[in-house]
Amino acid sequence: MTASIAASIRERVQLIETMPAIPAVFLPLMKLLSNSGEDVKLDEVVRLVSYDGTIAGQCLRVAGSPLFGLPKAPESIKGAVLTLGLRRVETILLTCCLGQAFPAKKWVLDPVVFWRHSLGCAMVCRKFTERLSNADAERAYMAGLLHDIGFMVNCLVFSTEFAAAMERACQDEIPLGEAEHATMGFTHCETGQALAEKWKLADDIIEVIAYHHAIEHSQKAQPLVALVHLSDLLCRMRGLGYGYYERHMVDLIADPAWAILLKEHRELAGVDLVRFTFELDEAVGEIHALVATVFGLAGQSACPQ
Amino acid sequence: MTIIAQPAAPALASAKSLGAVDPVYRQIRDLVYKVSGIYKSEEKLYLLADGCGRRMKQLGARTARDYWDQLTAQPSRDGELRQLLNEITIGETCLFRSQPQLDALRKVILPEIVAEKTKQITKRLRIWSAGCSTGEESYTLAMNMLEESERLLKGWTVEILATDLNDRSIETAKAGIYGEYAVRNTADYYKRKYFSMVDEKKLQIRPEVKKLVTFSRLNLQDDSKMLFMKGLDLVFCCNVLIYFDGISKAKVINHFFSNLNFGGYFFLGTSESLMNLNDQFHLVHFPGTIAYWKPSLKSGKL
Numbered sequence: 234m235t236a237s238i239a240a241s242i243r244e245r246v247q248l249i250e251t252m253p254a255i256p257a258v259f260l261p262l263m264k265l266l267s268n269s270g271e272d273v274k275l276d277e278v279v280r281l282v283s284y285d286g287t288i289a290g291q292c293l294r295v296a297g298s299p300l301f302g303l304p305k306a307p308e309s310i311k312g313a314v315l316t317l318g319l320r321r322v323e324t325i326l327l328t329c330c331l332g333q334a335f336p337a338k339k340w341v342l343d344p345v346v347f348w349r350h351s352l353g354c355a356m357v358c359r360k361f362t363e364r365l366s367n368a369d370a371e372r373a374y375m376a377g378l379l380h381d382i383g384f385m386v387n388c389l390v391f392s393t394e395f396a397a398a399m400e401r402a403c404q405d406e407i408p409l410g411e412a413e414h415a416t417m418g419f420t421h422c423e424t425g426q427a428l429a430e431k432w433k434l435a436d437d438i439i440e441v442i443a444y445h446h447a448i449e450h451s452q453k454a455q456p457l458v459a460l461v462h463l464s465d466l467l468c469r470m471r472g473l474g475y476g477y478y479e480r481h482m483v484d485l486i487a488d489p490a491w492a493i494l495l496k497e498h499r500e501l502a503g504v505d506l507v508r509f510t511f512e513l514d515e516a517v518g519e520i521h522a523l524v525a526t527v528f529g530l531a532g533q534s535a536c537p538q
Numbered sequence: 539m540t541i542i543a544q545p546a547a548p549a550l551a552s553a554k555s556l557g558a559v560d561p562v563y564r565q566i567r568d569l570v571y572k573v574s575g576i577y578k579s580e581e582k583l584y585l586l587a588d589g590c591g592r593r594m595k596q597l598g599a600r601t602a603r604d605y606w607d608q609l610t611a612q613p614s615r616d617g618e619l620r621q622l623l624n625e626i627t628i629g630e631t632c633l634f635r636s637q638p639q640l641d642a643l644r645k646v647i648l649p650e651i652v653a654e655k656t657k658q659i660t661k662r663l664r665i666w667s668a669g670c671s672t673g674e675e676s677y678t679l680a681m682n683m684l685e686e687s688e689r690l691l692k693g694w695t696v697e698i699l700a701t702d703l704n705d706r707s708i709e710t711a712k713a714g715i716y717g718e719y720a721v722r723n724t725a726d727y728y729k730r731k732y733f734s735m736v737d738e739k740k741l742q743i744r745p746e747v748k749k750l751v752t753f754s755r756l757n758l759q760d761d762s763k764m765l766f767m768k769g770l771d772l773v774f775c776c777n778v779l780i781y782f783d784g785i786s787k788a789k790v791i792n793h794f795f796s797n798l799n800f801g802g803y804f805f806l807g808t809s810e811s812l813m814n815l816n817d818q819f820h821l822v823h824f825p826g827t828i829a830y831w832k833p834s835l836k837s838g839k840l
Contacts (some may be wrong), residue, residue, distance in 0.1 A: 272609075289581075341770075351766050356726075379736055386765055406645070415631075427616075464621070468822065469825075470823035470824065470825055470826070471823075472825075472826060474825070476639065478645065479825055480645050480646055481646060481823075481824075482647075482650075482822050482823070482824055483822065484821075484822045484823075484831070485823065485825040486820065486821060487820060505811075505813065505814075506821055507575075507811035507812075507813070507821065507828060508571065508577060508811065510823070510828060511577040511579055511809065511811075513578045515579045515581065518581065532604055
């Protein structure tokens with residue numbers, strides 16, 4: 234990427250903050266989430282959320298969905314925190330905030346498809362970490378949810394260029410990132426990184442956004458980046474991709490990301506990847522329902538016919 | 539132990555409205571997975587419950603818990619598990635059963651194999667449908683290969699070997715006559731192009747499709763015969779291995795691995811897995827389906 238492209242990305246990313254739809258609680262919440270677990274105070278989160286009734290309501294609906302396994306939906310944010318735990322409620326709140334921050338207008342990439350992929354990836358990241366010891370499942374969820382945020386940047390401020398990339402990807406049935414690189418000269422990884430830096434997200438999340446297709450560049454958070462990389466691939470192979478056929482074979486265990494994660498978490502060797510895949514399929518319907526709830530979107534096709 | 543021939547495919551009357559699923563069925567699901575590698579997802583749990591229901595009726599078991607006891611306690615355990623597996627795989631056979639497998643085959647695998655073999659003098663593709671039952675899978679593969687015969691496979695010889703233990707199944711397969719239930723997933727395009735009408739409710743596979751497929755009887759446990767099945771690019775073996783015990787299964791899978799060319803692929807049924815029975819195959823994902831890959835020599839991943 235040349236210096237002039239980098240400057241152009243930064244310049245256009247500036248435009249995003251002037252958009253009116255970002256909920257007031259979003260950035261303070263992101264800041265809270267960037268702190269380590271113990272530092273986050275329950276009261277602070279509840280106070281923040283009370284500013285925005287829509288988000289609080291959505292959060293409770295999501296918390297009550299079967300994906301979180303509660304017998305019935307909690308009635309208050311505090312109640313949700315008591316049953317699900319603070320960290321998990323934070324990630325649900327983040328999901329809802331993002332739904333509002335980027336309203337679905339005329340996107341090049343179908344927002345329904347985008348959110349299904351992001352939520353799917355978030356869930357797979359969490360499911361993976363639940364099978365590993367010493368792994369932060371909620372951090373992994375957040376990383377999965379945000380990893381492709383650059384696509385939203387592209388939809389919002391590079392829509393003409395990105396439309397050409399999308400068309401190429403659909404036509405040649407190649408990964409969207411590859412098509413971006415071929416047609417635009419940069420990818421969602423760079424535009425996402427610019428937004429993440431502007432928002433002052435935590436370093437590990439920035440690395441996930443910037444390097445989930447080039448893990449070797451990650452310096453501070455390689456296992457997390459590797460986890461998101463693998464979850465992203467798995468989602469794309471199981472009906473939670475970008476709405477078109479990707480003509481390729483994925484060998485997760487031979488992927489360098491698997492070795493990186495395995496080095497950190499030996500238990501990964503014991504994960505039954507086939508069963509894990511079948512279980513992911515079970516959650517697909519629920520993810521579709523969640524996207525409809527949180528983002529209030531009805532399905533449409535991703536590739537312009 | 540011998541293979542129980544796959545039953546033909548009668549219409550399945552299912553009680554879809556199961557309501558809240560008795561948690562015992564999840565235990566049974568896990569047991570079935572552990573023993574056979576077949577996984578019934580949450581939304582297919584009602585099929586498992588249906589199958590259990592039919593067995594319970596025959597056995598006079600009153601509750602799912604009673605049935606669980608029969609499935610786990612000796613001496614009934616092994617026999618009952620096999621009966622249950624029979625029940626839950628009934629009706630799974632039809633033409634065009636798994637579109638994601640066919641997409642993977644035509645969009646990803648064939649171009650790769652064609653590219654890999656491009657320098658060979660004889661351009662030959664060998665596919666084995668192992669446990670072909672009444673021929674639905676074999677003919678589906680044949681039709682898809684014919685579709686590629688003017689494109690990717692122009693100038694290629696395609697051989698589809700289809701074997702089963704059951705003579706009667708093979709006779710039915712050779713006749714190639716299918717009713718409405720078997721062609722429920724078959725697009726009109728294929729029906730018009732590759733079938734002829736027998737009567738109002740039956741269609742027959744045309745000779746040019748049949749020509750691609752050779753049916754014969756084979757017991758997958760017959761080591762000497764298994765050794766002869768060489769030079770394969772693809773092996774399909776759907777819902778057959780579930781009837782083998784662990785040791786026999788591992789042996790058969792080892793045969794499949796040696797039978798395949800380097801760079802060849804092994805497909806199981808859509809909800810089936812090899813679990814940890816073979817560490818030579820690589821588990822690989824394609825959109826909507828998984829397969830097992832024998833790494834090519836140049837991949838350096840052996």
